[in-house]
Amino acid sequence: MHQTPPTPSTIVDLVKVSKTYHPDTQALVDISLNVCQGEILFLTGVSGAGKTTLLRLISHIERPTKGMIEVAGIDLGKLPRNKIHLLRRKVGTAYQDFKLLSDRTVADNIAIAMEVIYRPSSHIEQRTRTLLDQLDLATKYNTRAGDLSRGEQQRVAIARAVANNPEIVLADEPTGNLDAETTARVMELFYQLNRQGTTLLIATHDRSLFADTGHRVIELRSGKIKSTVNRSLKNISEPTEEVHTVQESEQ
Numbered sequence: 001m002h003q004t005p006p007t008p009s010t011i012v013d014l015v016k017v018s019k020t021y022h023p024d025t026q027a028l029v030d031i032s033l034n035v036c037q038g039e040i041l042f043l044t045g046v047s048g049a050g051k052t053t054l055l056r057l058i059s060h061i062e063r064p065t066k067g068m069i070e071v072a073g074i075d076l077g078k079l080p081r082n083k084i085h086l087l088r089r090k091v092g093t094a095y096q097d098f099k100l101l102s103d104r105t106v107a108d109n110i111a112i113a114m115e116v117i118y119r120p121s122s123h124i125e126q127r128t129r130t131l132l133d134q135l136d137l138a139t140k141y142n143t144r145a146g147d148l149s150r151g152e153q154q155r156v157a158i159a160r161a162v163a164n165n166p167e168i169v170l171a172d173e174p175t176g177n178l179d180a181e182t183t184a185r186v187m188e189l190f191y192q193l194n195r196q197g198t199t200l201l202i203a204t205h206d207r208s209l210f211a212d213t214g215h216r217v218i219e220l221r222s223g224k225i226k227s228t229v230n231r232s233l234k235n236i237s238e239p240t241e242e243v244h245t246v247q248e249s250e251q
């Protein structure tokens with residue numbers, strides 16, 4: 001019997017969100033956006049368009065000047081400080097500043113994410129080795145993070161972001177320092193997570209990451225949504241045919 005597929009539920013919801021940095025930089029202006037559970041959404045746009053700011057608002061590193069943001073059922077405007085860890089467990093972030101502990105080993109940097117939620121050490125070691133293998137860093141297990149190249153540090157930050165299989169992964173230029181082969185490895189890791197249900201928001205200048213993938217692409221310009229290429233959400237991970245047209249906003 002033919003069954004209608006379930007309607008995907010919203011996991012990230014922004015309503016009329018603006019962000020002005022002191023004194024008067026309008027980084028985001030009146031952004032409304034919702035992301036479905038299990039979706040891969042690409043954010044693109046020229047430097048300064050507001051991509052990083054949008055991700056930082058969703059991860060609650062920055063606060064909006066106006067508007068409402070809900071992430072995995074949590075209204076960020078009402079989230080008390082002592083509950084922020086609940087959001088951190090649901091959202092993995094890999095940003096351009098990496099924030100690695102340079103005096104600790106690669107393995108330690110990844111393990112930290114799992115130690116804070118009391119994963120057993122056997123699980124932590126196995127998960128760390130699997131991720132390093134997937135990201136072509138197996139030989140760097142005991143290397144100090146400070147001794148790695150930028151591209152290697154970037155991959156360690158990605159491994160740390162995904163170590164706990166969070167519900168949502170926010171990645172800012174995750175392949176910015178990588179060659180084509182390593183980029184393909186990182187993207188394969190993301191697609192693998194997505195097949196397991198993780199929602200991905202990826203900010204990138206690299207059009208090859210989303211060209212012909214069938215995933216939704218939002219282009220920001222001067223803090224506004226300039227265009228959206230909507231695609232079918234019927235299948236959450238496999239590339240699908242494009243079913244909607246590009247919509248230019250009425251700016």
Ligand SMILES: Nc1ncnc2c1ncn2[C@@H]1O[C@H](COP(=O)(O)OP(=O)(O)OP(=O)(O)O)[C@@H](O)[C@H]1O
Pocket residue numbers: 021022025026027045046047048049050051052053054
């Ligand atoms: N902490 C801050 N204080 C003041 N202005 C900021 C701050 N962070 C970002 N901005 C400004 O906000 C605007 C949007 O910046 P944002 O980093 O979000 O853009 P982006 O699209 O991610 O750029 P890039 O591709 O270069 O990373 C820019 O004009 C930037 O200078």
